[in-house]
Amino acid sequence: MNLQREPLLTPIRVMFFDTDAGGVVHNIAYLRFIETARTLLAMKYGLDWECMKKTSIFPVVLRTEIEYKKSALLGDLLEIESSLGEASAARFHCHFKIYRPTDGALIVTSEQVLAFVKMPEAKVQRLPKGFPDPFFPQVGSAIID
Amino acid sequence: MNLQREPLLTPIRVMFFDTDAGGVVHNIAYLRFIETARTLLAMKYGLDWECMKKTSIFPVVLRTEIEYKKSALLGDLLEIESSLGEASAARFHCHFKIYRPTDGALIVTSEQVLAFVKMPEAKVQRLPKGFPDPFFPQVGSAIID
Amino acid sequence: MNLQREPLLTPIRVMFFDTDAGGVVHNIAYLRFIETARTLLAMKYGLDWECMKKTSIFPVVLRTEIEYKKSALLGDLLEIESSLGEASAARFHCHFKIYRPTDGALIVTSEQVLAFVKMPEAKVQRLPKGFPDPFFPQVGSAIID
Amino acid sequence: MNLQREPLLTPIRVMFFDTDAGGVVHNIAYLRFIETARTLLAMKYGLDWECMKKTSIFPVVLRTEIEYKKSALLGDLLEIESSLGEASAARFHCHFKIYRPTDGALIVTSEQVLAFVKMPEAKVQRLPKGFPDPFFPQVGSAIID
Numbered sequence: 001m002n003l004q005r006e007p008l009l010t011p012i013r014v015m016f017f018d019t020d021a022g023g024v025v026h027n028i029a030y031l032r033f034i035e036t037a038r039t040l041l042a043m044k045y046g047l048d049w050e051c052m053k054k055t056s057i058f059p060v061v062l063r064t065e066i067e068y069k070k071s072a073l074l075g076d077l078l079e080i081e082s083s084l085g086e087a088s089a090a091r092f093h094c095h096f097k098i099y100r101p102t103d104g105a106l107i108v109t110s111e112q113v114l115a116f117v118k119m120p121e122a123k124v125q126r127l128p129k130g131f132p133d134p135f136f137p138q139v140g141s142a143i144i145d
Numbered sequence: 146m147n148l149q150r151e152p153l154l155t156p157i158r159v160m161f162f163d164t165d166a167g168g169v170v171h172n173i174a175y176l177r178f179i180e181t182a183r184t185l186l187a188m189k190y191g192l193d194w195e196c197m198k199k200t201s202i203f204p205v206v207l208r209t210e211i212e213y214k215k216s217a218l219l220g221d222l223l224e225i226e227s228s229l230g231e232a233s234a235a236r237f238h239c240h241f242k243i244y245r246p247t248d249g250a251l252i253v254t255s256e257q258v259l260a261f262v263k264m265p266e267a268k269v270q271r272l273p274k275g276f277p278d279p280f281f282p283q284v285g286s287a288i289i290d
Numbered sequence: 291m292n293l294q295r296e297p298l299l300t301p302i303r304v305m306f307f308d309t310d311a312g313g314v315v316h317n318i319a320y321l322r323f324i325e326t327a328r329t330l331l332a333m334k335y336g337l338d339w340e341c342m343k344k345t346s347i348f349p350v351v352l353r354t355e356i357e358y359k360k361s362a363l364l365g366d367l368l369e370i371e372s373s374l375g376e377a378s379a380a381r382f383h384c385h386f387k388i389y390r391p392t393d394g395a396l397i398v399t400s401e402q403v404l405a406f407v408k409m410p411e412a413k414v415q416r417l418p419k420g421f422p423d424p425f426f427p428q429v430g431s432a433i434i435d
Numbered sequence: 436m437n438l439q440r441e442p443l444l445t446p447i448r449v450m451f452f453d454t455d456a457g458g459v460v461h462n463i464a465y466l467r468f469i470e471t472a473r474t475l476l477a478m479k480y481g482l483d484w485e486c487m488k489k490t491s492i493f494p495v496v497l498r499t500e501i502e503y504k505k506s507a508l509l510g511d512l513l514e515i516e517s518s519l520g521e522a523s524a525a526r527f528h529c530h531f532k533i534y535r536p537t538d539g540a541l542i543v544t545s546e547q548v549l550a551f552v553k554m555p556e557a558k559v560q561r562l563p564k565g566f567p568d569p570f571f572p573q574v575g576s577a578i579i580d
Contacts, residue, residue: 032305264313
């Protein structure tokens with residue numbers, strides 16, 4: 001299943017705490033940018049915090065691939081383009097590209113695989129029928145792992 | 146009540162992710178160093194993770210004061226000196242000094258006030274009689290404010 | 291000198307990486323929120339990234355006091371109120387309050403003392419005459435201690 | 436070229452700031468664990484901080500793949516097994532496995548591709564002949580792409 005929705009654009013301003021002594025954005029900081037973008041993407045699809053806390057079902061990252069193409073710098077205004085990708089019975093993919101609009105540079109590309117997991121027993125939940133509409137698993141949905 | 150035990154010494158090596166584009170350790174990174182030192186200090190006094198998770202009683206920082214005296218640099222091997230300070234019915238103080246042993250520089254001084262709090266209801270727990278021996282509140286201990 | 295300008299309001303959405311296993315926002319995460327707010331406050335006063343990088347003069351936190359009043363939670367939309375406070379020859383204060391607008395709760399109060407420091411020699415710069423207008427020290431300004 | 440040296444074992448204790456509201460170690464925290472392990476691995480091979488700062492040549496992560504197999508918890512004592520892998524003219528691979536020795540669980544596997552880059556011009560440096568002995572590029576080594 002390929003989802004053809006519009007990607008979400010999330011602006012991020014590079015802060016001091018995002019940089020390192022090499023003078024550039026630290027490689028780990030981009031993962032925070034991506035989590036912020038992914039959370040806003042999930043909100044767009046109806047992610048419900050209350051439901052997450054009540055059910056103890058949380059989106060969990062199973063795999064990350066990230067490629068660092070160019071360096072971003074202190075004060076840069078970056079833009080993260082995020083979109084949902086393929087989904088299977090219990091996993092879905094997210095795709096990310098981080099650009100610097102001022103010069104059009106592609107800074108980072110990344111892909112993540114996620115699942116919904118019931119904590120603390122760590123049971124993977126089946127995605128709801130019709131995912132991403134609705135996006136969040138039903139409480140009591142069939143559990144696979 | 147003043148506790149006259151030996152301070153605990155915790156070595157920390159400065160990593161890239163601790164630094165920023167100013168070329169020095171970022172001010173927030175020291176708070177991670179201090180949390181690491183404080184956790185090891187609490188373990189020395191018998192902090193019990195299992196008990197923490199079972200009771201949902203957690204040590205919570207109520208207040209931090211931190212003074213930045215000198216800059217530490219990438220690769221520096223720092224030493225954190227931590228000790229328990231005053232305690233009242235429900236709060237205790239921790240004191241920290243961060244040194245760079247190679248030149249004896251005092252990098253940071255800090256003081257934190259903590260309490261044990263039962264989550265998610267956020268109820269402050271009375272410190273056990275004889276604190277810090279024992280260190281962790283009894284389950285079912287009197288709850289104040 | 292007391293500055294009577296309007297405080298700046300900065301909204302922050304609490305992400306997973308801001309929380310901890312206690313189920314609430316981790317105490318260190320608020321320092322990131324505050325740095326973001328402080329950076330935007332400084333931008334409002336004309337902070338110039340280019341100038342910072344060219345001159346190697348950076349704003350440096352000398353002291354932080356932070357008080358944790360209430361817990362914020364995953365998904366909370368918080369608001370940081372930031373304002374400039376007193377200034378002396380080479381130091382200035384910033385004041386922060388973090389609120390949760392949905393219930394009006396005051397979550398955190400904080401005060402920071404900062405200076406402009408020329409790196410890597412770590413020389414404190416005199417604030418420009420008329421600070422915060424202009425905000426950033428002149429290159430070649432008198433250097434004190 | 437495959438390097439058959441012994442992997443380095445690095446112990447890491449899970450702190451509060453490593454966990455999230457899902458009750459487990461946050462996915463980004465493992466990247467800090469891996470950076471710590473990688474830095475110690477590089478030190479074993481003779482990484483020279485002084486040289487890094489003097490030459491402005493820094494190890495830079497070009498690509499990360501990380502797979503999350505099981506959840507680690509607050510207080511867990513984890514062990515990171517790190518080793519150097521393949522190397523080409525200007526890039527080298529590092530491999531990581533994170534275990535929890537108490538139950539033998541494999542928590543995370545990861546691979547990173549790195550290069551030495553001269554900052555701020557971001558020029559990739561040729562690896563020294565005989566890499567990883569010596570490990571750090573010579574100042575003035577041939578610069579490629």
